[in-house]
Amino acid sequence: MTKTSTSQNNVNSPTPNMFQPRTDIESDAEIDLFYDQIKGKLDRLAKDPKDETISKILAYSRSL
Amino acid sequence: MNLQSYNDQDLVKVYITGDENGLQELLRRHKSKIYTSIYLLVKDQYLAEDIFQDAFIKVINTLRSGRYNEEGKFLPWVMRIAHNLVIDYFRKEKRTPIITSADGMDVFNMLQFYDESAEDKMLRDQTHKDLKAMIHLLPDEQKEVLLMRHYADLSFKEIADLTDVSINTALGRMRYALSNLRKMLKTKEMTYKG
Numbered sequence: 001m002t003k004t005s006t007s008q009n010n011v012n013s014p015t016p017n018m019f020q021p022r023t024d025i026e027s028d029a030e031i032d033l034f035y036d037q038i039k040g041k042l043d044r045l046a047k048d049p050k051d052e053t054i055s056k057i058l059a060y061s062r063s064l
Numbered sequence: 065m066n067l068q069s070y071n072d073q074d075l076v077k078v079y080i081t082g083d084e085n086g087l088q089e090l091l092r093r094h095k096s097k098i099y100t101s102i103y104l105l106v107k108d109q110y111l112a113e114d115i116f117q118d119a120f121i122k123v124i125n126t127l128r129s130g131r132y133n134e135e136g137k138f139l140p141w142v143m144r145i146a147h148n149l150v151i152d153y154f155r156k157e158k159r160t161p162i163i164t165s166a167d168g169m170d171v172f173n174m175l176q177f178y179d180e181s182a183e184d185k186m187l188r189d190q191t192h193k194d195l196k197a198m199i200h201l202l203p204d205e206q207k208e209v210l211l212m213r214h215y216a217d218l219s220f221k222e223i224a225d226l227t228d229v230s231i232n233t234a235l236g237r238m239r240y241a242l243s244n245l246r247k248m249l250k251t252k253e254m255t256y257k258g
Contacts, residue, residue, distance in 0.1 A: 049099040
């Protein structure tokens with residue numbers, strides 16, 4: 001005799017983890033807050049070219 | 065003539081009509097934004113100086129030849145030129161640049177902070193180095209957007225145009241860049257605490 005069975009459709013059934021907060025996904029607010037926090041640190045990485053480089057550029061322009 | 069109140073487009077006109085002060089003011093206004101973006105991409109001070117200089121030579125040649133037609137968009141235009149020069153450099157070299165520690169001329173390191181303890185200074189220097197190293201570790205496309213947005217102050221529309229992607233992609237890359245930096249900093253903090 002052949003046994004038959006019908007598979008249970010779980011598509012709409014909640015899985016145990018479905019309603020748990022997903023801590024791996026950051027909210028826009030978290031990212032924005034983080035950006036605000038590191039802006040000052042990023043600004044401190046800013047550098048200027050050497051004065052000599054600026055002088056060369058201006059000299060090139062004057063030479064034309 | 066006080067050129068500081070002029071907008072970029074007016075300064076370009078001043079320069080094209082023969083007044084070198086126009087170029088001088090444009091350089092003063094934007095040198096840090098452009099140079100920092102180049103420097104953090106190529107990771108080498110001397111190479112960054114060369115690329116910065118080459119970019120402005122192209123700018124000068126274009127302006128002087130009357131071929132400039134980017135109305136009111138001077139900074140994004142220069143950033144595009146600099147960006148292309150960086151890409152050309154990596155294409156020619158066909159390699160990822162090594163991180164140079166020969167940073168003796170680093171402006172940040174040359175600054176003296178007399179009012180802080182040696183321990184505070186060490187911590188600040190370490191944070192500075194860590195953040196720079198973490199930016200270098202970001203995937204190129206994320207690093208590019210972060211630098212263009214933060215240092216060059218470009219809009220996402222301008223970044224999207226410059227890098228040939230949609231605005232949403234540019235926004236997404238910025239978000240991923242920040243998210244990755246956040247994760248790296250968290251991991252670093254845990255290492256310090258652990």
